Amino acid sequence: MMKVLTANRLADGIAVWLGANGQWLESIDAALIARHAEAVDALDDAGKSAFNNNVVVDIALIDVTEIDSEIYPIRLRERIRASGPTIRTDLGKQAEFRQATAA
């Protein structure tokens, strides 16, 4: 099972995902995917260290799959976190992402 590491940023609470370069990203798109047990352990360690360093809170390893090389969380809860409220598509990642592509 493929996994990515997610959390909420301490200072503003915004949902973030750990990227390949060790940065916490506001979009799931470039999250680092762990494809085997050692990689999952490494993500777990990175999460604990970011938590201990007061960068993020509520860390979780979540199951994802890839569809057309896009990261797609398995659980609806995580899909909603990755996009924003389904009833306000003008808010959250879905809106910010659109703005970014439009720009």
Add this chain to the structure above:
Amino acid sequence: MYRYDEFDHDFVHQRVGQYRDQVERRLSGEIAEDAFKPLRLMNGVYLQLHAYMLRVAIPYGTLNGKQMRRLARIARDYDKGYGHFTTRQNIQYNWPKLSDTPDILDELAEVEMHAIQTSGNCIRNVSADHFAGAAADEVADPRPYAEILRQWSSNHPEYSFLPRKFKIAVTGAERDRAAIQVHDIGLHLKRNEAGELGFAVYVGGGQGRTPIIAKKIRNFLPEADLLSYTTAIMRVYNLHGRRDNKYKARIKILVNETGKYEFSRQVEAEWQNLKETVLKLPEYDLAAIAAYFAPPQLQDRPEGWGLIAAGKKNDSGFASWVHQNVTPHRHPDYSVVTISLKPIGGIPGDASDTQMEVVAELAEKFGHDEIRVSHEQNLVLPHVAMADLENVYRALLEAGLATANAGLVTDIIACPGLDYCALANARAIPVAQEISERFDSLERQRAIGELKIKISGCINACGHHHVGHIGILGVEKKGAELYQVTLGGSGDEQTSIGQIIGRGFEPEKITDAVETIVETYMGLRQNPDETFLEAYRRVGPAPFKEALYGEKFKAA
């Protein structure tokens, strides 16, 4: 309404100061999350799916125009331009930054508001009938007692670490609009034969995982004994309430397991030691608090009767709105206006900053500067002269706030659900939206009559689904959303817990199921005056099961 005195101001400002320091130390890494989390929760700051959430207390759902304007400003300056009014008569902001929350609390303190005790195992915001002080059927205004309870329970050291959260509701009318029988303590303010004020006391009600209707343990408790008796209840609970199992920690479980008579015996025994102590409310204290809630000076405005009649004739939209959203006031020339936060297809309980400002302005101009938040997620202007109703209606219409559906099938309660809430199993709001759209015809809604649909996104039941005439509970099954339907619940003076009707429905089938239930009711009601609830109580679940599950059910 109540105004802070010097002590209140000091207390709230000091508290914001402490919290500001805690946030700064958290952000600098001086305090770890485990230590900080309970501190932020004590100040109403949760962490949800997308961001932090701030829950602001609106004591017994009463606020004035200035406070509403401030809530609007906070929505605009610190959030994303809207707020969500909840079934606890509070408001929640969905996107505040942790680093901004001390400033938000300062803004609130300036208008005598705060977020204290909106979380944690303490006595939460005391809720009350949203028509309090105005309704024609009221015996007395319950809010002075709610305020006394608020002051007594605020920061009370004995109640800072209860086994679990604790909710008190007060009503002052026979018709229970505050759902007191599904609260930890429910108080029904009434008069005895001698004309004295006191309370019927209910204890051990609640929703959530184990819905239980409260037991009445006192028929009439003199008003002076409110705090001593409540203290006695709290002491029995604090002593015997379970702390080993979160799911069995509410007072409802204790009362249920102890039994009503034994529980009440313990309370009475405890009370004997308390009743003649400082907790006895002196008359001058009662009078002093009651004075804050003195009814506004209402001039006679008899011209309103004619104006309304003419207005209704000229405009059917206005006529419908008056019919549905306007309730009798104790002054014959006035009325109580329900502002629906349930536009067809909208998000139940959400209001934009500009809408909040419109409501504030209307309250100041036409409503004696009073606003209420109802547990049904609507707003209320409790004192509007009938002569001003048309002006109020026009302004609401322009702001998208004049939906004429109070108490109808589209006046749906829905919790934030999986669109925001970290505890959710399924979404609640989209279900409400689809049902609302399905029943968008006002003619159809009115033909159906009073019907309360309540939706929760998990078993915590913030959407009150257990007491919905039709209750909908979102669950997660095999990774997908599924909606369980209960029928026959009610949160009024004849409280009942809805019964599960059968297996759940997929998201794309739940609206059809609701429609089937409604059509079944329409087909079997004895006359158009027999409400859904009355009909359900008469016929029971069988016809609905058959309509929903067909022959299979019959065979089973």
